[in-house]
Amino acid sequence: MSGVSGRPTNSNTWQVTRTDKRPTENRTFGSRHVCLRRGVRWDVALGVALAGKNWLTLIKLERYNRGNMDSKPSLESVREFWETEACGTHFVPNCADKKDFYAKFREYRYRTEWHIPLLVPFAEGKAKKVLEIGIGNGADGALWAMNGAFYTGVDLTDAALEATRNHFEVLGLQGTFVKGNAEQLDFPDASFDIVYSHGVLMCTPNMQSALDEIHRVLKPNGRIIVMLYHKHSFNYYARIMTIMRLRVFTYVLLRANRWRTDREAATSGPLVGLRGNESRELWQIHYRNFLKEGWSYLKAKNFVHHCTDGPECPLASAYSKSEARKFFANFHSVEMKVAHFPIRRYCQWFPFVLEKILAPKIGWYLFIFASK
Numbered sequence: 309m310s311g312v313s314g315r316p317t318n319s320n321t322w323q324v325t326r327t328d329k330r331p332t333e334n335r336t337f338g339s340r341h342v343c344l345r346r347g348v349r350w351d352v353a354l355g356v357a358l359a360g361k362n363w364l365t366l367i368k369l370e371r372y373n374r375g376n377m378d379s380k381p382s383l384e385s386v387r388e389f390w391e392t393e394a395c396g397t398h399f400v401p402n403c404a405d406k407k408d409f410y411a412k413f414r415e416y417r418y419r420t421e422w423h424i425p426l427l428v429p430f431a432e433g434k435a436k437k438v439l440e441i442g443i444g445n446g447a448d449g450a451l452w453a454m455n456g457a458f459y460t461g462v463d464l465t466d467a468a469l470e471a472t473r474n475h476f477e478v479l480g481l482q483g484t485f486v487k488g489n490a491e492q493l494d495f496p497d498a499s500f501d502i503v504y505s506h507g508v509l510m511c512t513p514n515m516q517s518a519l520d521e522i523h524r525v526l527k528p529n530g531r532i533i534v535m536l537y538h539k540h541s542f543n544y545y546a547r548i549m550t551i552m553r554l555r556v557f558t559y560v561l562l563r564a565n566r567w568r569t570d571r572e573a574a575t576s577g578p579l580v581g582l583r584g585n586e587s588r589e590l591w592q593i594h595y596r597n598f599l600k601e602g603w604s605y606l607k608a609k610n611f612v613h614h615c616t617d618g619p620e621c622p623l624a625s626a627y628s629k630s631e632a633r634k635f636f637a638n639f640h641s642v643e644m645k646v647a648h649f650p651i652r653r654y655c656q657w658f659p660f661v662l663e664k665i666l667a668p669k670i671g672w673y674l675f676i677f678a679s680k
């Protein structure tokens with residue numbers, strides 16, 4: 309949030325630092341007279357009007373509009389989050405052994421993300437040098453290797469490197485696994501024919517640096533295939549920005565009398581490591597984030613990060629096609645395809661044929677294909 313930054317002090321108050329001098333204005337809600345800084349969101353104001361019992365509630369709401377989420381999360385916070393568990397592990401809660409785990413992992417992934425083998429040209433990797441950035445549990449990496457690619461996987465975390473190494477081992481595949489950062493790749497110029505990165509670059513603090521690095525390590529005419537989260541999607545507008553925000557907002561308001569005591573516990577402690585969006589604990593973690601960050605947590609540009617991979621995920625932006633295109637200015641033949649509308653995770657009765665029609669229009673994944 310611009311304007312003020314703050315931090316909690318021991319005495320249950322916020323120490324506030326003003327960073328600009330934005331004007332204030334007065335607005336009236338019913339019988340209540342509230343002093344708001346220009347730019348304060350209307351959902352907060354509406355909350356004041358609907359839920360405020362007395363002026364004390366108003367003070368609380370105003371006082372909490374003091375997070376400082378404008379600075380980008382650090383690479384270390386990104387690493388710390390992804391280190392809690394290799395990406396997607398929570399989709400396989402039960403398994404007999406390693407082999408069973410990876411079989412179930414692939415079955416789940418390509419059943420729910422059935423578009424991946426259709427869109428990603430794994431067969432083109434044959435006898436080519438393929439670099440994957442952000443490897444998770446190694447399912448796509450295994451597909452590149454099965455198709456005859458000379459596969460190298462890079463990830464920030466030991467969790468993903470170990471998971472992918474194990475995955476290759478149980479399938480008897482060859483690969484090279486390197487701990488590293490997409491924004492500073494440790495490979496010579498023009499090393500790879502294909503660079504693939506699925507659901508990763510929107511999680512790194514400087515996506516443009518990562519794309520510049522990919523451009524550098526690609527051979528002339530080399531191909532890049534990237535998946536980013538797609539802003540103009542049902543998931544972004546309906547699930548995240550409307551339903552989830554309203555639920556968090558309601559949860560926060562219902563606990564308005566306890567913010568002071570709850571905040572003490574919320575400001576410390578290790579990551580819970582919760583992934584996905586199904587657990588009941590989810591709303592408590594969003595509430596804890598709110599206690600740390602203030603109302604700015606619910607701003608669209610901040611809230612989005614916490615609604616796909618887990619509420620503690622520090623960074624996961626969503627991009628429109630035109631926003632994404634600007635990042636690929638150094639590449640040529642840029643093509644985009646939209647995919648992934650996993651509504652049947654929540655409504656099993658939803659016809660698959662309709663999912664197939666809607667996914668390329670309002671899906672959550674934006675695939676970008678380009679050449680150097």
Ligand SMILES: C[S@@+](CC[C@H](N)C(=O)[O-])C[C@H]1O[C@@H](n2cnc3c(N)ncnc32)[C@H](O)[C@@H]1O
Nearest residue numbers: 390395442443444463464468489490506508512
């Ligand atoms: C959402 S998961 C995607 C994993 C996999 N591609 C998939 O589709 O399941 C993001 C992965 O990117 C890794 N990652 C995030 N930022 C990175 C960076 N700057 N450099 C390398 N890996 C990164 C994380 O550690 C994590 O394994």
